[in-house]
Amino acid sequence: MFRPRTLSILMEELCRLPGIGEKTAQRLAFYILRTPQERAQRLAQAIVEVKEKIIFCSRCRGITEADPCALCTDASRDGGLICVVEDPSDVFLIERTGVYKGLYHVLMGALSPLDGIGPDQLTIDALLARVERGGIREIICATNPNMEGEATVLYLARLVKPHGIRLTRLAHGLPVGGHLEYADEITLSRSLEGRRDI
Amino acid sequence: MALYRSDAFVLRTYKLGESDQIVVLFTRDYGKLRVVAHRNRRGHSRTASYYQPLTRLHVIAYGRPTRSLYQTHSVDIAQAFRVLHEDFNLLSCGLYMTELIDISTQDRQPAPELFALFDEALEALAGAGQVPKGAPASVLTTRQHERQRVTPPMVLRHFEISLLTLSGYALQLSECAHCGGELPPGACGYNARAGGLVCDTCAATRHTLKIGHAACGYLRGMMGHVPLPEMLPDTAAQQEMERLLHLHLTTCLGREIKSYPFLYL
Ligand SMILES: [Zn+2]
Ligand SMILES: [Zn+2]
Numbered sequence: 001m002f003r004p005r006t007l008s009i010l011m012e013e014l015c016r017l018p019g020i021g022e023k024t025a026q027r028l029a030f031y032i033l034r035t036p037q038e039r040a041q042r043l044a045q046a047i048v049e050v051k052e053k054i055i056f057c058s059r060c061r062g063i064t065e066a067d068p069c070a071l072c073t074d075a076s077r078d079g080g081l082i083c084v085v086e087d088p089s090d091v092f093l094i095e096r097t098g099v100y101k102g103l104y105h106v107l108m109g110a111l112s113p114l115d116g117i118g119p120d121q122l123t124i125d126a127l128l129a130r131v132e133r134g135g136i137r138e139i140i141c142a143t144n145p146n147m148e149g150e151a152t153v154l155y156l157a158r159l160v161k162p163h164g165i166r167l168t169r170l171a172h173g174l175p176v177g178g179h180l181e182y183a184d185e186i187t188l189s190r191s192l193e194g195r196r197d198i
Numbered sequence: 199m200a201l202y203r204s205d206a207f208v209l210r211t212y213k214l215g216e217s218d219q220i221v222v223l224f225t226r227d228y229g230k231l232r233v234v235a236h237r238n239r240r241g242h243s244r245t246a247s248y249y250q251p252l253t254r255l256h257v258i259a260y261g262r263p264t265r266s267l268y269q270t271h272s273v274d275i276a277q278a279f280r281v282l283h284e285d286f287n288l289l290s291c292g293l294y295m296t297e298l299i300d301i302s303t304q305d306r307q308p309a310p311e312l313f314a315l316f317d318e319a320l321e322a323l324a325g326a327g328q329v330p331k332g333a334p335a336s337v338l339t340t341r342q343h344e345r346q347r348v349t350p351p352m353v354l355r356h357f358e359i360s361l362l363t364l365s366g367y368a369l370q371l372s373e374c375a376h377c378g379g380e381l382p383p384g385a386c387g388y389n390a391r392a393g394g395l396v397c398d399t400c401a402a403t404r405h406t407l408k409i410g411h412a413a414c415g416y417l418r419g420m421m422g423h424v425p426l427p428e429m430l431p432d433t434a435a436q437q438e439m440e441r442l443l444h445l446h447l448t449t450c451l452g453r454e455i456k457s458y459p460f461l462y463l
Contacts, residue, residue, distance in 0.1 A: 019216045113293040114210060114251070116456030119463065147250050147283075147293075154286035155463065185275055186247040 061106040061123045063088045071104060078102045080137040086110050086144060094142060110148035111155055119155065131163050141169040202228050202259045205276055207316060208251050209300040221249045223257060224299055229307040233259050233268045248273050252282045252292045252320065266305065279320055281327040288327045290460040291350050295319055295357055297457045302365050311364050319357040326350050351436060358443045359420050367450035370394025371418050384411045388442045390449040407445060413438040
């Protein structure tokens with residue numbers, strides 16, 4: 001099929017993005033083509049800048065433009081609480097809830113015995129260093145509720161418990177707005193275990 | 199279109215596109231089957247929590263027998279092995295066995311003996327996790343030698359030795375694995391290339407792992423050549439068995455086992 005070379009290159013690059021197939025890539029490419037010059041310029045510039053300016057925070061390993069990040073230097077946040085997440089994007093998910101006022105620690109993944117991903121490939125050492133520096137009352141594990149996330153929690157428990165720090169994990173529960181009938185047995189049984197007083 | 203109804207263990211899951219997954223099942227009746235688990239657009243799936251390793255499911259799948267991917271009609275949990283998901287060491291042991299099963303099985307090649315072995319080993323591992331720590335002596339001393347045998351490492355040794363035998367890589371322990379000659383009565387050398395214990399003459403010119411008398415005896419017991427000794431071998435003998443079996447497994451299977459280092463974390 002005839003297609004100008006530059007358009008083909010743009011489509012190929014768009015195709016590499018998650019969830020973008022060839023049809024969507026074509027639609028996006030033509031949209032960019034029709035868009036005013038300066039808007040296209042801003043998009044290109046934004047992509048370049050995000051790669052140039054975003055770094056990992058040396059304390060929490062979250063993404064930031066300044067090190068340490070705004071979350072780590074915010075004096076109004078509770079420095080005795082650390083919420084452990086797998087990916088930098090998880091920080092923003094929890095921040096969006098607006099209910100958490102502690103600090104974070106990004107592991108950069110989860111333990112996966114079947115893939116051979118061990119503690120050395122995560123930022124567990126850095127977390128332990130934070131623990132050893134003292135002042136931490138509680139660590140909240142907000143890893144994914146799957147085998148890798150569970151393995152990570154169990155491993156952290158082993159390392160953190162001797163320090164006498166409270167270790168908690170997110171409740172496994174029923175989705176809000178859902179229906180009991182559609183919950184599977186595992187979720188339902190864990191919700192029962194994690195029930196609370198009203 | 200064919201219908202496959204069987205008990206199954208989840209061996210692995212892989213992402214398929216944005217929201218679906220491929221679940222590798224080890225079924226009792228059809229060997230390894232790959233099924234697609236769909237999720238809706240918000241990522242919710244009623245059965246996602248079922249597809250975790252170390253869970254025995256009852257699955258009804260369907261698809262063309264010639265295809266490599268199947269669809270699920272229904273999934274139910276037959277056994278959840280909860281204790282294995284609540285302790286890092288037990289979880290590591292369980293996943294290590296899961297990986298060995300994955301390596302040793304092929305798509306649509308029924309292996310009911312391996313299925314039974316895996317099922318029994320997971321039961322034993324779950325049982326080993328339930329012996330209460332610091333329980334009163336009376337609990338531990340009833341049928342003492344049976345309780346002593348079900349420590350997690352010993353469950354793994356039994357599993358490894360049986361898996362090797364069922365896969366056609368049985369350890370040669372009764373005569374020299376190289377020349378067929380008689381083995382010395384006490385300690386022996388193990389040679390990975392020969393696939394078992396070797397006599398003193400053959401050991402002289404080969405790289406061997408020294409295996410003491412107690413470990414040799416216990417290994418023979420586990421293979422069913424002699425009655426299993428009543429008492430567990432001591433720590434040194436257990437380490438010899440562990441090293442021998444690891445070397446034998448990696449030589450026979452031709453690869454490293456990714457989850458192996460987790461057993462020693
Ligand atoms: Zn930070
Ligand atoms: Zn010989």
